[in-house]
Amino acid sequence: MTTVGLHLLSSTRKLLALSDECRIKEIQNDKVWVDYPLAAKISDIVNNFCELPRRSQAPCMIVCGEGGTGKTSIINQLKRESRFKEKLIYVALNVNPYGYKFNELIADALGVPCKSTRGVGRKSDSLMVELEEVIRLRNIRGIVIDELHDAMLVPRLEQGKHLSLLKGLSNAPFGLSVVGFGTNSAGNALAADKQLSRRFIKFQLTDWSETEGFRSFLAGLEEMLPLKYSSGLDREEIVGLLLSSTLGRMDDVVKLIRSTACYAIRTGEEKITPELLNKTITSPWGY
Ligand SMILES: Nc1ncnc2c1ncn2[C@@H]1O[C@H](COP(=O)(O)OP(=O)(O)OP(=O)(O)O)[C@@H](O)[C@H]1O
Numbered sequence: 001m002t003t004v005g006l007h008l009l010s011s012t013r014k015l016l017a018l019s020d021e022c023r024i025k026e027i028q029n030d031k032v033w034v035d036y037p038l039a040a041k042i043s044d045i046v047n048n049f050c051e052l053p054r055r056s057q058a059p060c061m062i063v064c065g066e067g068g069t070g071k072t073s074i075i076n077q078l079k080r081e082s083r084f085k086e087k088l089i090y091v092a093l094n095v096n097p098y099g100y101k102f103n104e105l106i107a108d109a110l111g112v113p114c115k116s117t118r119g120v121g122r123k124s125d126s127l128m129v130e131l132e133e134v135i136r137l138r139n140i141r142g143i144v145i146d147e148l149h150d151a152m153l154v155p156r157l158e159q160g161k162h163l164s165l166l167k168g169l170s171n172a173p174f175g176l177s178v179v180g181f182g183t184n185s186a187g188n189a190l191a192a193d194k195q196l197s198r199r200f201i202k203f204q205l206t207d208w209s210e211t212e213g214f215r216s217f218l219a220g221l222e223e224m225l226p227l228k229y230s231s232g233l234d235r236e237e238i239v240g241l242l243l244s245s246t247l248g249r250m251d252d253v254v255k256l257i258r259s260t261a262c263y264a265i266r267t268g269e270e271k272i273t274p275e276l277l278n279k280t281i282t283s284p285w286g287y
Pocket residue numbers: 030032033034035036039065066067068069070071072073074250251252254255
């Protein structure tokens with residue numbers, strides 16, 4: 001009896017019919033998403049924020065985590081999944097090719113022109129009036145900000161302006177729930193402003209450790225890798241190897257598993273083994 005692909009989600013099982021090269025492309029595709037409890041909780045909270053009646057002070061959330069802990073992936077998943085997609089706007093503070101100020105970036109995300117027809121910056125007051133109008137008309141309820149630390153790692157005066165913009169956005173008349181993602185320095189800057197930080201519920205993304213949560217994440221990831229045979233990624237030996245070589249950082253864990261899956265295809269082994277993992281650790285792109 002053949003057990004080819006029985007361990008896979010049915011949508012992944014279909015990919016087994018593709019050529020090796022196409023399966024490798026699928027594995028390296030950054031759209032793979034495995035749900036895990038903290039990400040699901042964050043998404044539920046965002047959805048709940050969107051359902052609240054507009055208030056004079058909207059509840060806000062900050063999600064802190066060091067580089068590669070999975071912040072942007074949660075935002076991308078929110079964009080794909082949120083039941084309130086049209087009620088949220090998204091801003092990534094590291095994507096700023098025109099050198100916009102913080103309020104201009106927000107305007108830009110809403111499609112509000114932040115330069116006058118003559119190409120000069122608009123007065124902040126008139127920009128804010130138009131922002132308020134667009135937010136009300138489109139019934140926008142929240143703003144999701146990636147790389148929030150970029151707005152905090154600036155001279156004190158500018159940082160103060162950015163904090164007061166966040167405060168303004170969460171107050172009437174805007175009443176937006178600010179959902180910020182950033183490194184711990186964003187959390188620390190926010191914590192320094194007691195009045196503002198009271199509005200923020202805080203979550204911390206941490207590295208994986210040897211827990212049931214990690215094992216179930218690995219089992220979920222395995223179901224999405226188009227390999228013919230089951231690897232048992234949640235086995236003690238593999239979990240130990242993954243943790244010792246990546247220290248549990250999300251980005252490194254996923255990269256290592258992906259590259260090893262590519263080795264598994266190229267070698268014809270069609271499953272991830274401790275030997276293949278070790279080979280990948282020595283030469284991640286050598287498959
Ligand atoms: N839930 C998930 N399921 C599958 N892969 C994931 C998940 N979360 C993160 N990853 C993987 O980890 C990589 C790094 O995650 P991400 O870019 O979200 O981290 P980050 O915290 O935003 O990092 P940085 O601070 O450098 O911007 C992603 O490219 C993706 O491959």
